[in-house]
Amino acid sequence: MATLNTIIVDDEEFARSSLYFLLQENCPEVNICGIAKSVNEARALLQNHDIDLVFLDIAMPGEHGFSLIPQLQETNARVIFTTAYDQYALKAIKANAIDYLLKPIDIEELVAAVEKAAKYKQLNQALNQSVGLKNLETDFKEQKGVNKLTLPSGQGYRLVDVDDVIHIEADSNYSVFHLKNQEKITVSKVLKDYEEILPEERFVRIHKSSIVNLKYVKEYNNKNGVVLLLENGEHLAVSRRRTSDFFEKIKAYALLQSEK
Structure with a gap:
């Protein structure tokens, strides 16, 4: 041992x-x-x-x-x-x-x-020390097609498909992953760390406390500020200063999907 x-x-x-x-x-x-x-x-x-x-x-x-x-x-x-x-x-x-x-x-x-x-x-x-966000960042940069995140848990690590992440919310110095199976995983890393390594064409920082996977945006309206409805039924607000970036990203994502 x-x-x-x-x-x-x-x-x-x-x-x-x-x-x-x-x-x-x-x-x-x-x-x-x-x-x-x-x-x-x-x-x-x-x-x-x-x-x-x-x-x-x-x-x-x-x-x-x-x-x-x-x-x-x-x-x-x-x-x-x-x-x-x-x-x-x-x-x-x-x-x-x-x-x-x-x-x-x-x-x-x-x-x-x-x-x-x-x-x-x-x-x-x-795992040859291939854990933690620095290594994950290397994986994303050097290995085209990597689509999993390694999230630390109490007894080791959880491998999570990027496509299964609906959104991530900040909770003080932690990040809470909301998955499509309704599971939540809390990780002791700040949101910015994940913002830097997630595929930017799919994941958008919409608020200081939220990153959303555009794949799961069901609809949005801007009657009283932009609010997203996700496929899991949750509503997330887009902050004013991030609204322009959100619209650009979701238009580009929709165009990318239409070309597939």
């Missing part, structure tokens, strides 16, 4: 030491590279080590555990949240955490979470 370079981030000494010994006794694949008492200390460890896994407390004095997520998004490190409170579960899921463990930590749940992290790393290696 893959070795996991790991750090523990928790402001409570007992919690840090307890988790350290649980990992030492039950998870031989874990290589603990450092222990941090704060998010700031964790940042320093991430700069000095190639980390695969972070055990991260949430409610800490000073910076909240979630404030470390933006830096983690720049690496291949994944997170297992460890907390005494369960109200953060939804936010942890949106952060694409490997798992969410409540204190006191159950040994079986800990072992299962570490196994998930190890499988994630193995998948990452099997």
Whole structure:
């Protein structure tokens, strides 16, 4: 099984030491590279080590555990949240955490979470590190005809057909993919990252919080500003400053379809 370079981030000494010994006794694949008492200390460890896994407390004095997520998004490190409170579960899921463990930590749940992290790393290696948006951008530029997106999920990656994406909405620092099967996938990347790699002849940024696939635009009207009706029944507004670009793109798309 893959070795996991790991750090523990928790402001409570007992919690840090307890988790350290649980990992030492039950998870031989874990290589603990450092222990941090704060998010700031964790940042320093991430700069000095190639980390695969972070055990991260949430409610800490000073910076909240979630404030470390933006830096983690720049690496291949994944997170297992460890907390005494369960109200953060939804936010942890949106952060694409490997798992969410409540204190006191159950040994079986800990072992299962570490196994998930190890499988994630193995998948990452099997794909020759061809994950993340930088690699996706390369795929789109260098491989004509690529029509799939690799979206990070809690236990690995989801391959999604570009044609199945109806629209993408921004949710703070996350992007929510709305698929034609009515499934929604939340990814911890901003909308602009996907705007840069999606085929521009089909995907149009219509608002600061929306990208739409023209394939699924059923109709639109401009009685009180331009509003789109999508095939899944959703209505999306086009911002004023993006209206002109939208009309140009949809006319070009309609012309392209008529020529096929």
